[in-house]
Amino acid sequence: MKPPAFDYLRAESIAGALSAFQEKDGDAVYLAGGHSVVPSLNLRLQAPSSLIDISAIDTLSGISRHDGWLRIGAMTRHVDVLKNPEIGKHAPLFQAAAPHVAHPAIRNRGTIGGSLSLADPASEFPAVALALRAEMEVVNPQGLRRVPADDFFIDIFETDMESGEILQAVWIPPVQAGQVHAFDELARRQGDYAMVGVAISGILLAGILSEIRIAFLSVGNKPTRAVAAEAALIGLPVNAAAIAVAQEELEKDLDPPEDPQLPPAARKHMARVLLGRTLTTLGASA
Amino acid sequence: MKTEISLTVNGEELHAFVEPRLSLADFLRDSLRLTGTHLGCEMGACGACLVLLTGTPVHACLVLAVQAAGQDVETIEGLSERGAIGDLQKSFYERNALQCGYCTSGMIVSAHALLAENMTPARADIRDALSGNYCRCTGYEAIVDAIETTAVRRKSQVEAAE
Structure with a gap:
């Protein structure tokens, strides 16, 4: 080897x-x-x-705030995503996901930019970026461009970046009043690739959900929004009845590929269970 | 084409010419004959090759020797010689927390890093810290016991000193 x-x-x-x-x-x-x-x-x-x-380039490092947005440099290691207080305050969903990323020694070296630009459909941070409406700062010889997460992840190990471009940072929108989040995944062992995972960000004011983005990982070729489940939840309190409807609607959102390790029906069942758990957490967090 | 690197290994400053493709693990084992760092999977899964790079555990199979230029590397030999892990080694021995010993260096590097950060880890914390270390002999229970025992002993020593 x-x-x-x-x-x-x-x-x-x-x-x-x-x-x-x-x-x-x-x-x-x-x-x-x-x-x-x-x-x-x-x-x-x-x-x-x-x-x-590219690890020594200083524009890739650092965590800073500009006009309320949080800029996380691409070289930020997973361990720093896990521990940095600015990320904890302004992008807590990343911090909730970070313990699920591989093992401690891997987290000491692996970077957020590497994870986002590799776009492994089983990895956590792309789904988090999608749930948070993050934007990728991409640099090429002509200059910088910002790509919303919705347009960034295209297919398995494929992003909007052209050959030779570099992901320089990820930008997280300002935290809004009532913003809540939840993350969880199901893996065979701690630190293994998830069989299914989900990142959720929403706005819950006076007990009513006015906005929600649900992004699954490990259910297809890229991080996947559950738009039907999201639509079923808007304007309602996050209670058992609403969660049950969202779980039903999830059927329309997910179409996992054939996998000898985990048949699509089993994966969809796990996604439903996981959605129920994370929405329950979300409802309790307001 | 070889690249010149300078780095510190177990407290000693070194200069070497290395091929860019040479992993830090192979550099330590083959060039420096520090064979306490073991190689299992060579893809970051088994944890046998953990060393400390500027104080934090990393997989020496996934770090190129050229990437370690300018940095401090400490291996199981360095930790052992400066007496940093004597009590861990003793607990592993007493509790029979190793059979073949292949994983032990990596286990001890993980345990050392955990105890440096958390003096009173719960068993769940210990298991989490070891989640990237494979042992195919012991079933882990004895390893978790040995680390827990070390934590308790260190804590009582600190309390006795106070």
């Missing part, structure tokens, strides 16, 4: 990283935390001629 040989260069700036990628004619991979790239190299699932280490 050794990767094929490659060149390594450490970029000092975004401009340097982007031009290095162009010089290699795209036969290069950006290296941040390396916790998806390096296993894929070890397993020889990819064999680029160069690795461009």
Whole structure:
């Protein structure tokens, strides 16, 4: 299990990283935390001629607030997502999801930008970004662009980013009055890939849900909104009757692929159970 | 083409020329002959290769040696020699918390990091901290016991000193 040989260069700036990628004619991979790239190299699932280490670029680091939005630099490690007080205050759904991301030592190296740009349909942060209406700050030689999470995740391991672009940060909208959240997942063992997971963000004022976004992970090729279940909940209190209707409606939202490990019917059943649990938590949190 | 790196391993400053594809684990084991860091899966699943990189546990199989440039690496040998884990080793021995020993270095690195952060972990905290460490011999109970015993002993030592 050794990767094929490659060149390594450490970029000092975004401009340097982007031009290095162009010089290699795209036969290069950006290296941040390396916790998806390096296993894929070890397993020889990819064999680029160069690795461009972007971990030292300062615009990728840091957690800051601008006009109420929270900007989380792409190099922010999972352990910092878990522990950072700013994230706890302004994006607590990320903090609720972080303990489910792999194991402690992986969380010490893996990065939020790596997780979002890899877009593994079983990973937690893409679903959280979708539930929170986060926006991705993507950089290319022409400049910056912001891509809403709804348009960012396209397919399995596929995002709106073009080859050579770099995800520089994720932006979280300001917390609103009455904003509530819940996250949970079902996995065979702590830290394993989830069989089903769900991230929910909503607005619950005077006991009535006025807005809700429910994003499932591990139910298809990308993080998946449960729009029918969401619609069933709007304008109602989050009580047992409303939850039961949302669970019924979920049938319309999910169409999991055939999987010898977990048949679609079983996955949908687990999603219904999980939705019931997380909505109950959500209702109790206001 | 080899790249020059400088780093500190177990307190000693080193300079080396390494191939970019060389993992930190292979660098430690093959170049420095620090074979206490074990390699199991080489894809970040088993936890046998954990070392401390600037004080936090990381998989040495998933960190390239070039990525460790400029940083502090501490292996099971370093922890052992500076006496940081003597009590953990003793508890593991007393409780028979190892059979083949392949996973033990990684287990002890995880346990060391846990106890540095949380002096009084519940059993659930210990199990969570070990969730990325595979042991195929013991069934984990003895390992959790040994770490719990160490935590209790350390706490009573601190209290006695006060």
